[in-house]
Amino acid sequence: MKIAIVNGPNMNLLGLRETGIYGTVTWKQIEDRLNKLAGEWQVDVLFFQSNHEGEIVDFIQQQLHALDGVVINPAGFSKTGYSILDALTAVGIPYVEVHMSNIFERGGWHAESIFFANAVGHVIGLKANVYELGLRGIMQHVKEQRTSISGKEWRTGAH
Numbered sequence: 164m165k166i167a168i169v170n171g172p173n174m175n176l177l178g179l180r181e182t183g184i185y186g187t188v189t190w191k192q193i194e195d196r197l198n199k200l201a202g203e204w205q206v207d208v209l210f211f212q213s214n215h216e217g218e219i220v221d222f223i224q225q226q227l228h229a230l231d232g233v234v235i236n237p238a239g240f241s242k243t244g245y246s247i248l249d250a251l252t253a254v255g256i257p258y259v260e261v262h263m264s265n266i267f268e269r270g271g272w273h274a275e276s277i278f279f280a281n282a283v284g285h286v287i288g289l290k291a292n293v294y295e296l297g298l299r300g301i302m303q304h305v306k307e308q309r310t311s312i313s314g315k316e317w318r319t320g321a322h
């Protein structure tokens with residue numbers, strides 16, 4: 164099983180940015196932890212972060228047929244990243260949406276996301292833990308799909 168963990172803009176600044184909200188953990192530390200868990204859980208994980216919407220679209224397109232699922236923190240693109248959402252829904256890649264902060268408590272534009280409706284689930288507000296919980300969630304979802312019908316047939320509507 165291959166899962167991509169995709170981060171939108173400024174998530175590379177973890178550890179520096181608004182530490183009162185996101186904590187002092189760096190992305191490198193989160194990635195190390197996820198790599199360790201991926202070994203234990205026997206899943207291939209692929210990491211991608213960009214501050215540019217088109218680069219995220221390119222990444223998803225390149226991986227379109229290789230991926231079984233995505234954990235995405237659209238970050239600053241949550242409210243506006245239609246082309247990213249289109250890429251994910253192009254062949255129906257199942258995704259879990261994560262946000263480290265409690266976007267509902269923060270309110271305003273933070274609380275709005277165009278990714279909500281199509282996500283298989285959401286993990287919000289648990290700081291760095293959202294990534295491993297999101298990974299666990301998408302893995303479970305993919306497994307459950309496979310026990311009913313082939314995930315790729317499901318995605319292409321061939322069933």
Ligand SMILES: O=C1C[C@@](O)(C(=O)O)C[C@@H](O)[C@@H]1O
Nearest residue numbers: 236237238239262263264273
């Ligand atoms: O960049 C981010 C990070 C975020 O997605 C989060 O992980 O809590 C919340 C977004 O509103 C914000 O723009």
